[in-house]
Amino acid sequence: MSGRNEGKELIIKPKSDSVFYIIDLEGKVLSTLNTGLPYSGDPLFVNGGKQVVFRGGQTKSKLIEGFKEELYIIDEDGKNKKQLTQYPPMDTTAGKFGYKAGTPKLHPTENYITYQSKQNGKYSLYAVSLDGQKHWKLTENKENEGWHDWSPDGKWLAIELFDNDQTQFHIGLMNWETQELKILTDSTYQYQQSPSFVLKK
Template sequence: MVKGVIVLALLTLFSSCNSKEDAVQHELGLVYNVLRDADVDNFEVYSMNLDGSNKKNITDLHRVEWTYYSYKDTLYFISDRDSCKRCYFLYKSDFDGKHVQKVSDLELADSWMSSRNDGEELIVKPKLITKSTFYILDRNGNIVNRLDTGLLFAADPLFVNDGRQVVFRGGKTVGKNIDGFDEELYIMDSDGSNLKQLTHYPEEDTSAGKYGYRAGAPKLNPTENFVTYQSKQDGKYSLYATTLDGSKTWKLTENTQDEGWHDWSPDGKWLAIELFDDEQSQFHIGLMNWETKEMEILTDDTFKYQQAPNFIWKSRD
């Protein structure tokens, strides 16, 4: 009996230690993009804690580095280091900017990305003459599959429904500078079949004009399973949401500032949002408690452009 109590106590202690270790390992931070020096076109990736403390430049190369996606403890970013100006290749690191590795020799377009199968496969937009194509890469950067969307333009692919489908931003011309672009969110199966339009920008609204977002890069709420996106409607950028079957679309938030690129925490409790004024004179990163809708601004005015936040585990799994 005594031996059993001792074993149980040891197991409890071991479990408690593991739980504490897991909690530390899975503590969340944020990474985001900063225009550090406009004169030399220098963009960097910064990291910070969820309370806004310990802001740190984790790329620091005086080149162009942008991040749009992290998975668990891995930060993915595109960079023109070791290549021509704005010729982007995919790299990865951790929250502290350490363990930098080049993921692939495939040149990429400037686009958001996502993953499936516990991070084993990434979906990206390559830089091709054909602007309607996505590639699926394995963890080593090898091309697993090619997806043709059937549209003339496609970007910002997002795996949904456990990787069985892809939501993306699509247009009916190759770019916004051509009349008839008609940008919307679309969904298709991960083999490229069953294309369906999800969003429908209000016909009477002219707020987005020719170059504003009618439907920006999609993000998935991981617990309530709807997709969110930025859209300029009624003269203001706000966040909107749509169900995965397109049957319901609604305005997500009621912030007074304009809202742009954003990300959901893995547990769906937090929403990190890029916030800015109508003149786009100052961009901040805000953190919203999704349950209470309370918002905290995490950045200061040191830099004008602070954009595209995404969540990341602060230490390795």
């Protein structure tokens, strides 16, 4: 899910539906957003909440051939849908179930989208501009990279890191200016995933 209007409105993906719901903090459905795709997930408000970036698929599930997962952007009223990413057509290393375009995150100050993607046999973080014109590999860590989050000022990047066999997951914190990476976790737990920044009062 994602928030707008100072957190007073949320966009969510109900499990039993193929559209997004925009709700208030009481759970009241304010509006719905139909992307026109068989599968839509991981909605993210961008451009002040006027548009939404999301993961889309050409079939209802990865279990069905032709899923073709990519990131899209669409207006809040369901108009002007545009595909942002293009997975390399000759790369088969993600297989059927690996992320080709994972959950999108918005860099809070530079306004580009970051996401995980398994390419050339390794999960890495990639980026795409909101107009879809610029694509680049975001980081060069040796470990596989997955779910991640940006600090509100855009100066820090928290990353889920894991080995090829997925036997150990760690959370790393990267100084975005210096690219210095520090591992925050130990091996007490095998799974340490999906980091999120929170504001401390």
